[in-house]
Amino acid sequence: MVNRTVDYGVYLVTDSTPAVLGDCSLTQVVEAALRGGVGIVQYRDKNCSHEDAVTTARELHVLTKRFDVPLLVNDRVEVAVEVGCEGVHIGQDDMSFDAARRILGSEKIIGVTVSCEEEAIRACEAGADYLGIGTVFATQTKKDTKSIIGPSGVSTILEALKESGHGAVPTVCIGGINNSNAASVLAHDGSSRKSLDGLAVVSALIAAPDPAAAARQLLGTVLTAKMPQVVRTVAGTTPLTHNMTNLVVQNFAANVALAVGASPIMANYAEEAPDLAKLGAALVINMGTITPDGLRNFIQALKAYNDAGRPVVFDPVGAGATAVRREAVQTLLAAGHYAVIKGNSSELLTVHGGPSVTERQRGVDSTAVLSISERARLARDIARQHSCVVLLTGPTDLISDGRRTLRVDNGHELLGMVTGTGCSLGTTVSAMVGAFGEDALVACLAATVLFGVAAEMAAVRPEVRGPGTFVPAFIDELYGIRKATTAGDLQWLSMAKVQVVNADEK
């Protein structure tokens, strides 16, 4: 079993036949799909010689390594060995799992096709790294499919995996999936059934007129579908959120944490950090009311959480406003690693460094005027610079892990009229990242959309007449969404406005 984090969200399986690829270049199409956010690629060619397969796989491997994405080879274990790529995908009629594992060793990824419960459980028991469940819908791309299982067949297999204790094995489904049916394949009744980790597609990307745009759209659908899982995980595990935060927001942030199902502790004394990290907490470092003593405590706590491998959210409130804050930001960035850095444009311009930062920042409010594309690039660049997820807040929120960049257009202007909403979003992010460590980008997305949708719902309540009446309504809506989600009601999800963006676009 491999020990690497793989993003199975959008899984590209290649096809070099003219019927699917047309007269395009395979490497160019795969590169475009990678730019669109594909997280794993499988080279699948049923017809070419061993030599040609090795040549093409080598070309694809150069590309996938550039994007830090694994490349697998379909069926041909010997090609994978020669190329030294990250693994193989095998079907029920291909080389046995045990033989493939013996040849490849324990570090390589081996995925297995399954079309019924028995095959799925057997593959997990053998040690499959992930399962390709299908065929979901009849498809022109593969004509020799044994069974078309439909979304209900997928559900049956997922249920069986959970029941048999294999709920942690990643799963994708395959067969006839495209942008028009992806959401319905991923949607389920909201029960605690195991969720799919992603969708594997051939023609939806290889034959797309714009593979990058098609990949972005598919990724947006996959990420949106994962949000309820995050909300449910928080509700089901009550993660501890340790807040070293400012004087203004402590009570409000604690109430927001409780509303989303987390357990808040507001503790600014760093000696407590090792114990809290050991208890599985996530830490928020919020610079809102910075003092020399506070800074020392932040650094000590950051180290304790880094040592324990627990996530830290950095909220550099008012980062560029004063020389003291600018220096504190640099000190804190150099002191350790953050899972998430969250801030408005002005704050994140300071985090990023660069010219005229000070002129852009007044108090703790965002005064930086950047276009959406500039903000997307800023978030993406900081994410790469600090190997973290960046949440850049504003009327449109931007979220990036350096590879995938999203915009969220939920929220309401009343959020900006209440002090502490931004800081309590940081608290919520910490709860979500603490509970759903497998993908901090998805955790951040869930927190941001949850906030935005709850605000939209609260703002239209009849009793809400302004910021004062908005606050209790907002907390009630956060609580209501959590309760509805755990009960299987996902209506709020239809209000989510999430799009994957091209951060390279000028």
Ligand SMILES: Cc1ncc(COP(=O)(O)OP(=O)(O)O)c(N)n1
């Ligand atoms: C991710 C993924 N899932 C299933 C398959 C199908 O594999 P297989 O059953 O071996 O059929 P062929 O691809 O060999 O025609 C897959 N390739 N990828």
Ligand SMILES: Cc1ncsc1CCOP(=O)(O)O
């Ligand atoms: C390889 C494979 N295995 C089951 S269906 C399939 C082909 C899927 O192709 P498409 O995504 O174009 O339907």
